[in-house]
Amino acid sequence: MTKTTGAAGDPPYLRIVAEIRRRVADGELAPGDRVPSTRRIAGEWGVALATATKALTTLRLEGVVEARPRIGTVVAGAGVAAGSAPAASPHKRPSPAPEPGQEQDQDQELSLDRIVRAAVEIADAEGLPALSMRGVAARLGVAAMSTYRYVPSKEDLVLHMADAAFGEESCPVGAPEDWRTRVELGARTLWSLYRKHPWLAQLGSLTRPLLVPNLMVHGEWILSALDGHGLDPTTLFDIHVLIYSHVQGLAAHLELEAHAEATTGQSDEQWMDSRAPDLRALAESGRFPTFAKVVGGFEDGYDLRLDTLFEFGLTALLDGLAPLVEGREGGRRRDAP
Structure with missing residues (x-):
């Protein structure tokens, strides 16, 4: 982003506002196009997130942009002349100063x-x-x-x-009684919510969990699926925590990747492409022969897909837990002698 628009004495947020107005007025950003997020602005302009937020809030109040869930902040209407008051938007009217009362x-x-x-x-x-x-x-x-x-x-x-x-999604009434099917359904329901709201995975931790009723609903579903199989309370709860940590642990990368993309302006693929020389140097150094062998075996490179990794990990985790839950040979319980 060019950082020269706006008067030199203006506060940083007003210079950002003026620059985005200019891009809209010049047609660089058309109605419906995404504008830089607060994280992108903070990274490119070297300002605090609060300053970036103030700039976008100003543009929203003027009717230049609007925020759309799961899309971002987009141009709301017709462009405005750089440094002038914005034109009225068909999507959102500018917010005038409120009348008394x-x-x-x-x-x-x-x-x-x-x-x-x-x-x-x-x-x-x-x-x-x-x-x-x-x-x-x-x-x-x-x-x-x-x-x-x-x-x-x-x-x-x-x-x-x-x-x-x-609370936006819950597991259906009348789901199959099979423990594994129920656990899979519960884990996938949670994953879909983290997909919809990536910031959720940044809240709380395994040691200091969120104690909110609607998250407890999902925990109750997993616990009830595991209950009744002869597991002692500690083992049962440990399995529940492991399943939750798999979902939340991978979901944390959804928001981290969004932040990295906004800060660097590169997608994960573009970032990896830019690091190709470093990767090649590591592989050719001779210090990591197994790494070099595996990386060299990729025909089209390695594509890290979080949805695929989630399913792969869930299957592997439940395969390993099945003997324990079902009391089969090899699945030694904690209370066993």
Whole structure:
């Protein structure tokens, strides 16, 4: 991105706003095209995420751009002249200064559900680092402090967001009783939610899990599938944790890759292509013969696909656990002598 548009004395966020306006006005960005995300802006301009968020929020309030879940921030309408006020957008009207009493009316329409949905949309489109209470208020067109009447902090808001996101899908009633089929269904349901909301995998850890009801629903499904097979409580819960860690551990890379792509401007394939000389040097060094042999055996290179890896790992994990769960020979239980 060219970084020369805007007056030299302007705050950084206004220079970013002016540059994106210029690109829209010049036709470099057409309606519906993605504009740089907060992470991309932060990386290219060398500014904090808060500054990048402020720039995009300003453009949203002006009607130049809009955030679309699972797509990102896109151009909302016709271009604007560089450095001038934006033209009206067919998708989103510019937000004028509220008339006396108007802001109060908007605040009265607020609810916790609206706040949570707006926050989820921001996190889906821009990533969790772009989320702020002020940004949510701006998206809803209300006073910055009004959201605090419904949720006391960003940390509390994130918990509400996680609970809402995990509640979007659940395993069906009347599913097969076979333990493995039920575990597979539960793991795939969780994976689909992490796919839909990649930021979810950045919350909590195995040692400090999220204690929200709708995530517990998914845990209950896995535990109930494993229950009744003679496993002692510790072994049963350890298996549940292993299955969850497989799903969440791979899902963490969804958001990490999105952040890396936004920061570097390269897809994972482009990044690997740019590192081809380094990879070749490692393979030809003679220090890693097995690595060189395996890499040399790829006909078209190695394509790391997270969905494929998830399924491969789930199958391997359940194959290994099956003798233990089913009490077959070779599956020694913890309580066995």
